[in-house]
Amino acid sequence: MSRPSLPQSREDAMSHAFFPSFQKEMNRLLDQFRSGFPMLDDDARQASSETAFPAIDVVETDDGFGISAEVPGVKEEDLEVSVSGQTLILKGEKSAEHESEQDSFHLVERRYGSFRRQIPLGFTPEEGTVDAEFADGILKLHIAKPAAAKAAVQKIDIKKT
Numbered sequence: 001m002s003r004p005s006l007p008q009s010r011e012d013a014m015s016h017a018f019f020p021s022f023q024k025e026m027n028r029l030l031d032q033f034r035s036g037f038p039m040l041d042d043d044a045r046q047a048s049s050e051t052a053f054p055a056i057d058v059v060e061t062d063d064g065f066g067i068s069a070e071v072p073g074v075k076e077e078d079l080e081v082s083v084s085g086q087t088l089i090l091k092g093e094k095s096a097e098h099e100s101e102q103d104s105f106h107l108v109e110r111r112y113g114s115f116r117r118q119i120p121l122g123f124t125p126e127e128g129t130v131d132a133e134f135a136d137g138i139l140k141l142h143i144a145k146p147a148a149a150k151a152a153v154q155k156i157d158i159k160k161t
Contacts, residue, residue, distance in 0.1 A: 123149035
C-alpha cells in the first residue's frame, strides 16, 4: 500500500499550492469573460451559470427607461445597483441550499454565484432620478432621462422619390 508523499522541497510545496489557486483564478476569469456578453441566446445562457446573467427587460419611453431584472434567490442586501457615467451596473450574489433527507440517503445541494450586468443608457442620469424597487425576486428600476437627452432626439421625415 502506498502513501501519498509529502513535498520534499520548497518547489514541490509551491506546486501543490499552485493548482487550487490557479483553478480559482481561472474560474474567476471565465466568470468575468462571460459577464461581458449579456446578449447571449437562451442556449448559451442556459449553458452558463444561471446566476451569471439574470434575465432583464428594458423598455424605453420618451421620459426614461424601465428595467426589470429577474434575480430569484438573491436577497435584497446582496444586490447592488449603481451608475457609472452612461452605464447602469447591476451586481449581486446568490447563495441557495436545498436539503433532502430520506431513509437511505441525505442530499444537500448548494447553488451560488455572482453576476454583473452592464446596461448602456446613452445618457448620464441626473442625481436622484433612478428609482429602484425589489420584491419577490424581481428588481424594478425607473431611470428618468435628463432634459438634454430628451431634446437630442430628432425625427427625420422620409421623402418619396
